[in-house]
Amino acid sequence: MVSGGASSMLRGMEHAFKVDLRGMIDLLSNHLYSDPSVFIRELLQNGVDAITARRQRGDSLFEPSLTARVHHVDGALPTLEFADNGVGLTEAEVHEFLATIGRSSKRLDEARDSFLGQFGIGLLSCFMVSGEIEVLTQSASGGAPVRWLAQADGTYTLETLPSGAVGTPGTTVRLRAREDTDFYFEYDELREALANYGRILPYPIHVTDGEQYDHVNAERLAWLDFADGDASKREEVLAYARTALNMEALDAVPLRTEDGSVRGVAFVLPYSTQSGSRQWHQVYLKRMLLGHDARNLLPDWAFFVRCLLNVDGLHPTASRESFYEDDALTGARASLDAQLRAYIEGLAQQDPARLEALIALHHLPIKALASENDEFFRLLAHAFEFETSTGRMKLGAYVAREPVIRMVTNLDQFRQIAQVASAYGHSVINAVYTYDVPLLRRYAALFGRALEEVDAQSYALALEDVSAAGLEGFVARANAALEAFGCVVSVKRFEPADLPALLIVTEEQRQRDDLDAAREVADELFTDLLDEYEGAYEEVRVTRLHLNLNHALVQDLLHVQDAAVFGRLVQMLYVQAHLLGHHPMRGQELALLGDGLSDMMRWGLRAAQMNILN
Numbered sequence: 001m002v003s004g005g006a007s008s009m010l011r012g013m014e015h016a017f018k019v020d021l022r023g024m025i026d027l028l029s030n031h032l033y034s035d036p037s038v039f040i041r042e043l044l045q046n047g048v049d050a051i052t053a054r055r056q057r058g059d060s061l062f063e064p065s066l067t068a069r070v071h072h073v074d075g076a077l078p079t080l081e082f083a084d085n086g087v088g089l090t091e092a093e094v095h096e097f098l099a100t101i102g103r104s105s106k107r108l109d110e111a112r113d114s115f116l117g118q119f120g121i122g123l124l125s126c127f128m129v130s131g132e133i134e135v136l137t138q139s140a141s142g143g144a145p146v147r148w149l150a151q152a153d154g155t156y157t158l159e160t161l162p163s164g165a166v167g168t169p170g171t172t173v174r175l176r177a178r179e180d181t182d183f184y185f186e187y188d189e190l191r192e193a194l195a196n197y198g199r200i201l202p203y204p205i206h207v208t209d210g211e212q213y214d215h216v217n218a219e220r221l222a223w224l225d226f227a228d229g230d231a232s233k234r235e236e237v238l239a240y241a242r243t244a245l246n247m248e249a250l251d252a253v254p255l256r257t258e259d260g261s262v263r264g265v266a267f268v269l270p271y272s273t274q275s276g277s278r279q280w281h282q283v284y285l286k287r288m289l290l291g292h293d294a295r296n297l298l299p300d301w302a303f304f305v306r307c308l309l310n311v312d313g314l315h316p317t318a319s320r321e322s323f324y325e326d327d328a329l330t331g332a333r334a335s336l337d338a339q340l341r342a343y344i345e346g347l348a349q350q351d352p353a354r355l356e357a358l359i360a361l362h363h364l365p366i367k368a369l370a371s372e373n374d375e376f377f378r379l380l381a382h383a384f385e386f387e388t389s390t391g392r393m394k395l396g397a398y399v400a401r402e403p404v405i406r407m408v409t410n411l412d413q414f415r416q417i418a419q420v421a422s423a424y425g426h427s428v429i430n431a432v433y434t435y436d437v438p439l440l441r442r443y444a445a446l447f448g449r450a451l452e453e454v455d456a457q458s459y460a461l462a463l464e465d466v467s468a469a470g471l472e473g474f475v476a477r478a479n480a481a482l483e484a485f486g487c488v489v490s491v492k493r494f495e496p497a498d499l500p501a502l503l504i505v506t507e508e509q510r511q512r513d514d515l516d517a518a519r520e521v522a523d524e525l526f527t528d529l530l531d532e533y534e535g536a537y538e539e540v541r542v543t544r545l546h547l548n549l550n551h552a553l554v555q556d557l558l559h560v561q562d563a564a565v566f567g568r569l570v571q572m573l574y575v576q577a578h579l580l581g582h583h584p585m586r587g588q589e590l591a592l593l594g595d596g597l598s599d600m601m602r603w604g605l606r607a608a609q610m611n612i613l614n
């Protein structure tokens, strides 16, 4: 049997955790917060929460106010006093809340909705810029004022002051700059940080340093009213984008969700953006800046807008730089997605000109969206523009004149085909850009249209073949003239009759010739090895020149006997076909052009001289 004494020995002695404050501060500054200026956010947040708490007590006879004052005493490092006239703290509350890390007066569920803070660690961020934190506070529930002085090593002193020493309820936090942090105490820096975090906070924020003074959130921001449905604020909101965001927005779209209680505005960017690029937004949580990244709130395809958003019903992560993933966030995201989508759909019905401008600038995100959503696609498909062999055209106009949608998926092929296709009265779509092919496929499927992927070679094969008509000798001579250029000649008849020749260049897969050559001389062992390489192919550039027998020059060429003249003429037709088809010319072809022109000039001169002599 185990005696009671022995059992307590087994249980061991109970100890309390100890927290190394320096380690905590290091953790906060290096791993949780991205920038030391967040101490301003934490001070603002505590001040706002304290005022909210005082109001919730039923005290409405005071003018809420938050003030940051910088003091410089005798060339020493500056101090910052951050004062609020909120609820304040009693001595017991100072011990319980200020001096206990992780303890917050705001965590109760009902409190969570009203307050900004909840984790009980925010004040520690002041140690990132100051060696000590001094708090002077007078509770709204009475009692003596308290002075609390905390050091970064985790020790603190607390003294109660004579009643009435502070006067009205409220709290002042005093911080002393260090050599390495005085930058954050400079007036301009401070004002900027206060404005950045507190621009839309509901209580006035003042900043002073000697003669300098500013009320950083004096401006009434129209975008919140606009989000609430006040359409008359539209021009004001666009003007705000112009002056404050330096953006001539194409449009302003009000946003509002039930889930997460989001309100805001999306500005349509006046310039096109890359798919996947990240926009710089302003996201506020209960009117306090949370950050500039709205990735977990906005859909991926919304990279053509920049948003100002205020969120009341989502929860922050501990760093307070993004939102905690929960059902409300999922709902808010889905609703914002639907609203931006509805905006584009609305334009399609009510403002086609604006939609056209939007598509012209942001065709990639819009096409991305259309390629995954049928309804959206049906609505917009006809407005999408494509490059075709007969010029840029909206898909609607294209299908009105072409019974079959013909597309080419390679740019070189497109250049070549442009000539041949028009000979047949066809218009071919250049579908080499992202989303083109899936969009055309979807179009064909949804609207029941025939879609063909065409290439230059198959077009050329369809041209009327006349090489069997006793022209073998002619073709052989022409081939000899172009042998050095790796070009094969054929004679065809095609339209337009004024196009003398058509050059088709294809990249073909050819089995490597040297493989066969190697096999001929290889012994058994190597033959096995070579067999393993059986599938080795190489890309070969194949050039075909189709001479057009409908053209007068080609007809004349049939009767040219002089081998030198004949060769040069064929070669010049070959070069001309390069130029007409916009084919890139290699050094060989450029040299040929030079030589050919000289010959032509020489022959021309000679003919002229002979005319003179005759």
Ligand SMILES: Nc1ncnc2c1ncn2[C@@H]1O[C@H](COP(=O)(O)OP(=O)(O)OP(=O)(O)O)[C@@H](O)[C@H]1O
Pocket: 042, 045, 046, 047, 050, 084, 086, 087, 088, 089, 097, 098, 103, 104, 105, 106, 116, 117, 118, 119, 120, 121, 122, 123, 124, 171
């Ligand atoms: N200016 C203030 N006036 C009144 N009480 C304050 C003030 N600043 C801090 N407190 C008290 O100290 C507690 C701890 O503050 P702290 O900033 O560390 O955390 P928090 O605001 O509760 O949460 P979070 O870590 O999310 O900011 C608060 O919950 C509040 O009770």
